[in-house]
Amino acid sequence: MMLAHRWRQLCRAVKWRRQVRLAVSTQLLLLENPDAFGIGTLDAADEARLVELVRRATAHPGPIVEIGTLFGLTTRLIAAHARDGQSVVTVDNFCWNPFGLPPALHETFVRKVLCTELAAGDVTLEVADSAAFREGYRGPVPALVFLDADHSYGPVRDEIAWARDLGVPIICGHDYGVPRFGVTRAVDEAFPGGVAIGGTVWSWERNA
Numbered sequence: 001m002m003l004a005h006r007w008r009q010l011c012r013a014v015k016w017r018r019q020v021r022l023a024v025s026t027q028l029l030l031l032e033n034p035d036a037f038g039i040g041t042l043d044a045a046d047e048a049r050l051v052e053l054v055r056r057a058t059a060h061p062g063p064i065v066e067i068g069t070l071f072g073l074t075t076r077l078i079a080a081h082a083r084d085g086q087s088v089v090t091v092d093n094f095c096w097n098p099f100g101l102p103p104a105l106h107e108t109f110v111r112k113v114l115c116t117e118l119a120a121g122d123v124t125l126e127v128a129d130s131a132a133f134r135e136g137y138r139g140p141v142p143a144l145v146f147l148d149a150d151h152s153y154g155p156v157r158d159e160i161a162w163a164r165d166l167g168v169p170i171i172c173g174h175d176y177g178v179p180r181f182g183v184t185r186a187v188d189e190a191f192p193g194g195v196a197i198g199g200t201v202w203s204w205e206r207n208a
């Protein structure tokens with residue numbers, strides 16, 4: 001009986017081996033980083049800085065765009081400090097989360113977290129790859145773009161270039177100074193005059 005149960009467990013583990021590997025690696029990350037970084041979101045210093053930037057973005061027309069929704073926690077923070085009627089567009093392809101949730105369940109979870117904002121029309125969730133979203137974007141020039149999706153050099157470089165080409169007045173992102181990411185290199189190359197830093201949030205403002 002016990003052996004049969006063990007055998008069935010093993011078969012299931014083999015069937016779902018890719019997901020099991022992902023769950024183990026994400027669990028290791030959580031065990032080694034039992035803080036906001038481990039769960040992939042902003043810590044208190046990062047949030048305080050982003051709130052300052054969002055408040056400044058209320059002076060500009062256009063929506064606020066977040067690339068990299070994760071669980072929608074920062075999306076809710078942004079929406080809470082945006083101007084009345086200023087929409088927030090958040091973009092995610094649900095390729096990663098720290099709990100190893102499969103993409104469809106990840107999306108379901110996010111829609112639950114954001115249900116009030118989505119129902120009110122304050123937030124729009126775009127389920128898309130960053131590159132596809134940027135390619136297809138035909139909306140007004142955003143007041144602020146917050147970059148927090150793929151943290152490797154090329155994608156961050158391309159996201160910054162997109163926002164600059166559009167003329168976005170406040171461009172910012174997460175995880176500046178984290179050595180294993182390509183964020184710092186992409187930001188430093190794009191803004192050789194330097195950027196402002198608060199926590200690990202970097203920002204560039206057109207009129208700073």
Ligand SMILES: C[S@@+](CC[C@H](N)C(=O)[O-])C[C@H]1O[C@@H](n2cnc3c(N)ncnc32)[C@H](O)[C@@H]1O
Pocket residue numbers: 040041042066067068069070071072073074075091092093094095096097128129130131148149150155
């Ligand atoms: C670090 S988390 C975002 C954290 C979130 N901004 C917060 O503050 O709570 C990164 C998110 O970006 C998404 N992501 C990664 N690469 C992406 C891509 N190329 N296009 C769209 N989303 C992507 C992942 O699915 C993940 O949900």
